Amino acid sequence: MCCFFPLILRKIFSIIKKTDPTKSFFTEKVEKEFSLMKTFSRFGISSLLLVTILTWTLAACGGEDSTPKSSSSGTGVTVHLGYFPNLTHAAALVGLARKTYEQELGPNKLTTTIFNAGGDLVKVLLGGNIDIAFLGPDPAIYAYVQSKGSVHVLAGASSGGVLFVVQPDENINGPNDLHGKKIADPQKLNTQDVSLHHYLQQHGLKADDQGGDVQVIATSNANTVSLFKQHQIDGAWIPEPWASRLVAESKGKVLLDERTLWPDGKFVTTNIVVRTEFQKQHPDIVKAFLKAEVDTIQYINKNPAEAKNLANEYLASVLPGGKKLDQQIMDSAFDHLSVTYDPLAQTLYTFGDYAYSVGFLKEKPDLTGIYDLDPLNSVLSSQGLSPVTASK
Incomplete structure (x- = not known):
């Protein structure tokens, strides 16, 4: 096996170079935009693929057995969970803080990975990691x-929790003030x-990537907070708790609560999504995870003060700096959202229509069977x- 190591490496890089999960899915312009996403995002999936295959190869060279997805103890399955450090993911934060998911998974091992946003996570999800x-x-x-159905939505997790916050001194009072x-x-x-x-489309405006004069800057939520403080941006369409941070820390003005x-x-x-292959292989694990989510959501809704504190402490433990957010920010953020296992299916279908209408998708998506x-x-x-x- 070891003598073929250089050939294996060459094959790996060939696969990475050729693989483009966006082809025949996004419009041509968006394919280009998607391919130019953050460099770390692109290489994140490639690195994970490389590390996984190298691990198998080195184990083979050493004559050791290596079974993907198994726990170190060999008594269960390793469940790889992805989430964001946002309060719209409160069901993840509180459940992890209380170890509810780990308890329900029993002998199986839970490992977690934090992502800034969906594009990063989707690449790793479709890569099987x-x-x-x-x-x-x-x-x-x-x-x-x-993926043609290799991923499904199992449940909802939150509703709301997204604000459009603008600089207080830019005289932005409505969509007509967004030019430039x-x-x-x-x-x-x-x-x-x-x-x-x-x-923007609904108000006769266009982003700069579509020939308009509203410059849309895609950047991490943490970087948005810094840019806003420095007056490098005029506003942000952003989830909680980052939205409430803009208001509390930089006197940002809420132009719009998306709930309206x-x-x-x-x-x-x-949502909670699952790789279909994993669900077929481990239906009991998936059901146990969902039980943990339902229990967590019920706990949050019955114990809001305790849930806020747990979410705050957990965020501090996983974000750089290790500092808890002010209670004012936590209270404001939770006031703007609700946690629910209801997938609110009709609104997901509407989001699909929106993505098509703004030109991100080549055709209106057929979401039959997504749930x-x-x-x-x-x-x-x-x-x-x-x-x-899941009815419309």
Whole structure:
């Protein structure tokens, strides 16, 4: 095996070079934009692929058995979970802080990876290195359509929690004041990016990437906070707690709470998605994970003060600096969102329409079959809770 090591390396780099998960899915312009996403994002998936294959190869050279996805003890399965350090992912943060997911998974091992936004996570998910993920609606749509059903939405996780915050001294009081302004969002093609582009479209405006004069800057949420403080941007369409940080730390003005754009003020911000192959191999693990999510959401809604503190402490433990957010920021952020396992399916379908209408997708996506809510409804039934639906 070792004598073929150089050939294996050459093959790996050939695969990485040729692989482009965006082809035949996004419009030609967006394919180019997507390929120019953050360099670390592109090489993140390549590195994971490389590390995985090198691990197998080196183990073979040493005559040792290496089985992917198995725990170190050999008594269970390693579940790879992806999420964002946002309060729209409170069900992840609180559940991890309370070790609810680990407890429900029993002998299986849970490992976690933090991502800035959906595009980064989707690449790793489709590469097979994430099994279950907390993910926004548009990246979930991209993953489902592009992979032709190898990813499914299992449940919702949050609704709302997204604000359009602008500089207090820029005289931005409505969409007509956005001409020539610089507006940040978390990442090209992510849900906030789709929402921002659609908002501009609805008001007769265009982003600079579509020939307009509103400059949309895709950057990490943490960097947006810095840019806003430095007056390098005029506003941001951004999730919590970053939105409330702009208000509290830089006196930002809330131009728009995205809930006001949706019927009853409800729209899905975060889903739970799973690789279909993983679900087929480990249905009991998936069901156990969903039970943990339902338990976590019920805990958050019944114990909001404790949940805020747990989320705050957990964020401090995983973000650079290790500093908890002021209580004012936490209270404001939680006031702007709700945690729910209801997938709010109609709003996901609408997000798909938005992505098509702003030119991010070549054709209107066929989302028939994107949901598999049977495992969740089984959990809900066992607890005497009402089922959820994927109907339009």
